Amino acid sequence: MVGADNLASHRATPALATTYEGGDIALLERILPLVDLIEVSPDAIARMDGKRARLRPEVLEEYACVTSSVRFIAHGIGLSLGSFDHWDEGYLALLDELFARVHLDWHSEHLATTMVDGESVGTMFPVPRTEEALDLICERVRLIQERYPVPFLLEHVIHLLPDAPSEFTPAAFLNAITSRTGCGLILDAYNLQCDAINQGLDVGGFLDELDLSPVREMHLAGGVVHRGFQLDIHSRLTNDTTFELANEVLRRAPNLRAVTFELLKEAVPLLGHDAIAAELSRIRKAIS
Amino acid sequence: MTTLETYQRGLLDLVKSRGVPSTDPYLSRVASSPGIVVVREIAVWWRAFQIAAQCPLVSRALKHDGLFEATIEQYFSGHRTSPFVEELTEDFLGFLAQQADPFLRSVARFERALLSARAGSEAVQEIHFDRNPDLAFEALGRAGTIPPPQPGIRYLMIVDRNLPGMFRCTREVIADPEAQS
16 A cells, blocks of 8 residues: 555644535444544535525534534535636525534635536536636635635646636646635645646646645545546545655645545445445544 | 636537637637547536436436437536536426427426425326336336337326325326327
8 A cells, every 4th residue: 555654744633524415324423433524515415495505404413413523614516716707696605504503614615617607517617827817716715705704725626628828827826816815725636636647737846836835625535537537526535646645745735734535425335334434544544 | 818708608618519619719629629528528427417316217218218318418408407406307307398209208297296296395296198107117117118108098197295105197098099198
């Protein structure tokens, strides 16, 4: 097992987090003793109630039952921070509801676009690294920071399409956002690997250029290859090369607070509870 | 430099297969890239996954005819799809309920009514089938052959959340076969 046993431990130990979207009590009972934080995606635990989305009360009830043994962080999917016209107010309503019901240590969102002109794109578009987009993102981050009293983090997404004309390198764009707004970052080790495979990203150069002090959280995940593209579908366990990269981030990010193993709810039956528990124990051992 | 609006509208059009923007060099490059095929497939795959989980009857009926993937893709490209599964499936079943195939149309209407009843609707809905729905659903469940239409016979499915199991079916002999569906 390359990497997993070697993750650096010379600094404060990050907390361990994983995804849980409700409806699988056996899994919850299995992971609770293994993690410090549960990652909640408000969109993933919501359902339409008439014309607006609301969080499913049965999932909130599950969370309420375990607040004495675990803390929570939120990780959004559908805010559409990068939309040229407007972000999704419906997502903010979900986040308002979540903040009212669950204490969150911090919350985060993807640096991406999921709605264009009010229409769901069905996936995520990366935000082009331009001055125009930078101004838009920074203003929206400022509004979020005013609205919610806990730290806000942004996560970079993978690129399956050719790189758009840009005025910043990938790291410089993130540096510009964090320096202007003071927001934090999620560094996704698997996403970086996807970009290296799919787009030839120089991950070492990226990490050298990136200001790592705002990195508060790191994501670990595994995925599949389709048509030669490495996809960020969180359906597999973390592979050893991802662990190697995570080890480097752990060594270099001075303010890292948590490492999150991300897994699609739909992948749980595929992997099984035993494998998920073993993966969490493996990551815990590696980061301790 | 492509503006944010041009970039995003162009990508949306490409993902939705609404044509290739001819004037923007970047979008033209995306249109011919292998990545756009994968992005489109992922978007369709997610819709297919949600629909298959939420609407097993129409999904089986479409798969029976080898039309599942193509129908989801047609729906995704031609409609504004909701990120929320309840809205997505409601709209998708509404789309299928307008299709020419009478059996598929009936299955879609029945599944839509059933989902609505399960969600708490008190509305009583009637759906006609041109063949025995019990036998048809049983055949779909085992990937068998769907029984053919029965001329002169109509099956009336009543969906009502207050019924045991939320639905019941009765068989009617009809005088005018043209009125069957």
